[in-house]
Amino acid sequence: MADIRKEFIEQAKMLARSAEVLPGGGEHGVEELAAKLQHSHDTGVPLRVKLGMDPTRPDLHLGHTVVMRKLRKFQELGHKLVLIVGGATAMVGDPSGKSETRPSLTKEQVDENARSYFEQMGKVLDISGAEVVNNADWLHKLNFMELLQLAGKITVAQMMTRDDFAKRYAEGKPISVHEFFYPLMQAYDSVVIDSDIEFGGTDQRFNTLLGRDIQAAYGKKYPQIVMLLPLIEGTDGAVKMSKTYPEHCISLTDDAKNMFGKLMSIPDTLILKYYELLTDISDADLKTLDAQLKDASVNPRDIKLKLAFTITAEYHGQAGAQSGQDEFINVVSNKGLPEDIPEVIGSNGKNILDLLVESDFVASKGEAKRLIQGGGVKLLAQDGALVEKIADMGYVINLTDDVILQAGKRKYAKLVARN
RNA sequence: GGGUAGGUGCCCGAGUGGCUAAAGGGAGCAGACUGUAAAUCUGCCGUCGCGAGACUACGAUGGUUCGAAUCCGUCCCUGCCCA
Numbered sequence: 001m002a003d004i005r006k007e008f009i010e011q012a013k014m015l016a017r018s019a020e021v022l023p024g025g026g027e028h029g030v031e032e033l034a035a036k037l038q039h040s041h042d043t044g045v046p047l048r049v050k051l052g053m054d055p056t057r058p059d060l061h062l063g064h065t066v067v068m069r070k071l072r073k074f075q076e077l078g079h080k081l082v083l084i085v086g087g088a089t090a091m092v093g094d095p096s097g098k099s100e101t102r103p104s105l106t107k108e109q110v111d112e113n114a115r116s117y118f119e120q121m122g123k124v125l126d127i128s129g130a131e132v133v134n135n136a137d138w139l140h141k142l143n144f145m146e147l148l149q150l151a152g153k154i155t156v157a158q159m160m161t162r163d164d165f166a167k168r169y170a171e172g173k174p175i176s177v178h179e180f181f182y183p184l185m186q187a188y189d190s191v192v193i194d195s196d197i198e199f200g201g202t203d204q205r206f207n208t209l210l211g212r213d214i215q216a217a218y219g220k221k222y223p224q225i226v227m228l229l230p231l232i233e234g235t236d237g238a239v240k241m242s243k244t245y246p247e248h249c250i251s252l253t254d255d256a257k258n259m260f261g262k263l264m265s266i267p268d269t270l271i272l273k274y275y276e277l278l279t280d281i282s283d284a285d286l287k288t289l290d291a292q293l294k295d296a297s298v299n300p301r302d303i304k305l306k307l308a309f310t311i312t313a314e315y316h317g318q319a320g321a322q323s324g325q326d327e328f329i330n331v332v333s334n335k336g337l338p339e340d341i342p343e344v345i346g347s348n349g350k351n352i353l354d355l356l357v358e359s360d361f362v363a364s365k366g367e368a369k370r371l372i373q374g375g376g377v378k379l380l381a382q383d384g385a386l387v388e389k390i391a392d393m394g395y396v397i398n399l400t401d402d403v404i405l406q407a408g409k410r411k412y413a414k415l416v417a418r419n
Numbered sequence: 420g421g422g423u424a425g426g427u428g429c430c431c432g433a434g435u436g437g438c439u440a441a442a443g444g445g446a447g448c449a450g451a452c453u454g455u456a457a458a459u460c461u462g463c464c465g466u467c468g469c470g471a472g473a474c475u476a477c478g479a480u481g482g483u484u485c486g487a488a489u490c491c492g493u494c495c496c497u498g499c500c501c502a
Contacts, residue, residue: 247446302454366468370449375449408448408449409448
């Protein structure tokens with residue numbers, strides 16, 4: 001692979017930003033990528049870039065978009081996106097430490113989930129231009145001998161180098177044999193679809209690299225390289241954004257106001273990372289922001305507002321982002337009332353606890369009580385002025401005029417006086 | 420098959436007969452503060468009940484006991500060692 005032309009090195013560098021390119025990593029990784037790009041250019045054959053997805057819970061969040069945004073760049077350069085719906089792999093589930101064999105999804109469920117996936121992915125990627133396949137189509141047809149042949153390409157020791165396995169083994173935690181097959185299945189996919197580059201989060205290091213090895217073992221001369229992108233933390237700032245913790249996820253299906261608000265709730269320490277991985281910001285601008293964040297005279301909130309605006313705009317347009325920002329400033333900064341307050345009719349004469357539970361503001365009466373004890377339940381006038389803070393558990397609603405009920409920071413209901 | 424260590428609340432994890440609805444941490448919620456739904460501090464954090472209290476809960480099940488997450492039997496699951 002000698003003589004890689006400079007333009008491809010440059011292109012590879014651009015594409016590799018924030019990513020880890022394997023094998024090699026760093027400079028070497030960039031060269032590997034450049035070689036692929038050049039070869040594709042010279043032969044006129046687009047690169048086949050692979051992304052696999054589990055069609056289990058079809059709820060994509062911003063964490064997924066880190067990889068998707070990168071894929072979009074490849075699409076823009078004319079390369080072929082190959083999306084693999086994990087109809088077969090979904091039954092195993094990527095080993096995470098709590099694995100069980102999952103019940104197999106019916107074809108209909110897989111299709112349904114996949115459809116939902118594509119709809120959400122379509123916000124970032126060009127799905128119509130992608131090749132979409134389901135690995136159940138080939139994995140379910142493998143017979144036992146073929147399976148053994150596949151399994152024979154790797155040793156247990158190699159398998160155990162996977163961090164998750166090694167760790168669990170060291171800690172004396174269970175590892176089921178079938179979990180070994182997840183990486184193998186994913187790797188075999190690479191053989192079948194003949195991928196040139198596989199994408200994933202950094203947690204996909206082992207699986208994707210195994211794909212490279214298995215491709216080679218099945219005779220592919222230039223096996224796939226791997227591009228890994230960082231995982232981003234969820235809104236709590238500590239744990240990776242993952243559907244295991246939906247309360248920390250910023251979902252692509254969140255409405256503009258919620259998306260904006262959730263973005264504002266990330267810890268300040270995450271601002272740069274979000275900027276880098278979730279927007280198209282230039283390196284230079286990133287540096288400027290870094291400097292501003294270290295400058296005590298700049299309020300990090302303002303930078304975060306811009307971040308929230310940029311990202312929200314990508315999914316909900318300028319207008320959506322604007323409404324999200326207006327709402328945030330109005331409600332959070334100025335402690336005003338949100339725009340859309342649901343009306344509740346017929347609350348007159350009701351006990352406050354029952355009302356809170358019925359309106360789904362709290363999950364139980366106990367929680368309602370705690371909320372009241374904590375001073376979180378208030379009645380406000382139409383203009384937001386405090387009418388009274390409810391402190392009595394036995395409080396009974398007695399309306400003469402419409403009044404706004406506030407429960408906690410973000411829950412409001414307009415209690416209508418007429419019945 | 421034998422030995423041994425375990426299975427605790429959303430998660431991690433302490434607890435070995437009453438003082439345990441169960442330490443501590445994380446997550447979550449609220450309040451204060453703040454130009455952030457950031458940070459920090461404080462409180463809350465099983466269900467029902469205004470309340471006294473009742474109920475449910477420490478793998479499952481059956482016992483012992485005035486009383487069990489804690490003791491005993493059986494079963495299920497997991498790790499390690501031996502075979």
